[in-house]
Amino acid sequence: MKFQGTEKYVASDDLQMAVNAAITLQRPLLIKGEPGTGKTLLAEEMAVALDAPLISWHIKSTTKAQQGLYEYDAVSRLRDSQLGDDKVHDISNYIVKGKLWEAFESEKQAVLLIDEIDKADIEFPNDLLLELDRMEFYVYETKKRVQARFRPIIVITSNNEKELPDAFLRRCFFHYINFPDHETLSRIVDVHFPGIQQELVRDALEIFFDVRKVPGLKKKPSTSELIDWLKLLMADDLAKKVVQEKDTSQALPPLYGALVKNEQDVHLLQKLAFMARRRG
Known part of the structure; x- marks a missing residue:
């Protein structure tokens, strides 16, 4: 077999x-x-x-x-x-x-x-x-x-x-x-959450990959952490709304504790968000 x-x-x-x-x-x-x-x-x-x-x-x-x-x-x-x-x-x-x-x-x-x-x-x-x-x-x-x-x-x-x-x-x-690409990760999400709203998956994956691309991140979020984050998003309507509206005023993704696991990375993301707002 x-x-x-x-x-x-x-x-x-x-x-x-x-x-x-x-x-x-x-x-x-x-x-x-x-x-x-x-x-x-x-x-x-x-x-x-x-x-x-x-x-x-x-x-x-x-x-x-x-x-x-x-x-x-x-x-x-x-x-x-x-x-x-x-x-x-x-x-x-x-x-x-x-x-x-x-x-x-x-x-x-x-x-x-x-x-x-x-x-x-x-x-x-x-x-x-x-x-x-x-x-x-x-x-x-x-x-x-x-x-x-x-x-x-x-x-x-x-x-x-x-x-x-x-x-x-x-x-x-x-x-x-290798870390899964966007398409494979979408399939993995579908396995864990059949029938999940695809618009939420698309927006969440966009944020997730943006976080992983941040240079200097001490610990990049993994597949299992994405699954935990999505589970929380589905249970929290306010957090879901923030993700789908892509509120750039937010320094960190909502419920970021599921994705970011140490204070150095939190401070790094906050600094980058602050710099982006100043450039804007």
Whole structure:
């Protein structure tokens, strides 16, 4: 089955091609792009489209590669031994399965999401190379080898906070999600708000792209922030009226807190609006 997007996810032709190429090559799909461009949602919707279970491993700065395989809970075993619990004699009772183990044991091919891999230590990707290549690993405590029943479809996301090792990159199929153009963004909005007033979408998108074009903006608003903003506009008649009348006396878009996320950008937009009024 080929991935072509879903009712809830608008995938460009390039993205569809990347997903299907990674599945064909049986390589992890490494997805990069601006925050809010739907990298994590892609894996979720791939699981829906391919009728596959989704197993999500959300990476933190403290996450270690070993946690994706398994962890040995020595503290619980010590406590149980002090309490005289019989299960201490079977060490397998204290092996906690990780997300890779879950994916390997899945009764059908799963979609494994390794989300925001660049948050972890620089050695984290390299520590997974062997397991992702061979689709197996060894549990030393139980002397058991765990092998994948079905090779999972692996989606790895990164926000480019750290450079990933070359050895890891060689094993991935890479795709960068470009920020959607005006037409694609309109389709995305229609997916989230069927039947929305098109005049409002047109005017809101014009303001949205104008904000994104402002030079020196510390954080450009993303797709997810546009969706939040439109949801607020539809619930606030006054804000909707301001957007549709394109009131240039307004220094910032109405309900700007959904779009602009730090005070430096607020001050920048206010300054530009002031300069524009003086020129006018």
